[in-house]
Amino acid sequence: MKRIIFSLAFFIFLIVPIRLYSEQSQGLTSEELALKIEEKYNSLKTLSINFQEEIKSEDFSTLRKFKGKMYLKNPNKFRIEMPSQVVVSDGEYIWVYSKENKQVTKNRTDKSKDLLRPNDYLFNFRKNYNYNLEGEKKIAGKNCYKMVYTSKTEGEFFTRITVFFEKESLLAQRIEYQDLNDNYTTLSFKEIKADVGISDSRFVFNPPAGVELVDLTEMGGKKE
Structure with missing residues (x-):
């Protein structure tokens, strides 16, 4: 009986330090880490990022992959360039250009709910999501x-x-998200460059000749 008690005590002695080490290794709480991440991103003037996008969907059997380039400028400007699409925002308006359809849609930023804006999941996600x-x-x-992150409202x-932030730099390395249509998207970030010179003109879209403009900034939208 004494041998059993001794063995149990020894087992507990081993487990407790491991558990304490595991808890301490967590280091930061969710709130503390969120604050640090937002402070990091808000301290940056610009970001230039190469990325690869992968999309899984019930609408197509194969995994779709694209490579692209992303430009961010505090506080709310961004430009995302992909082979078939370009998305640009100056903070007030968003332009979505489809190269295949030769059409660009212009809308107000606060009306574009079906677009995942980098600013929302990097610069001020505490405001927009539970985390x-x-x-x-x-x-x-x-x-x-x-x-x-999960939605605050239904x-x-x-x-x-899901965002994976590098522990050392606190910069995002991968984004995974799901939408209401059950599309699963992964963005893998590479060649992240901070505080590089990016002109404001990059965040305004000027449609090429022959491209149809659909302006949704007014109720109902209008074509030009």
């Missing part, structure tokens, strides 16, 4: 925090967003 630190994961050889187009 939770759900451990750590290695992404492309880098140790990252795993932050999960009916939001993007239901769940």
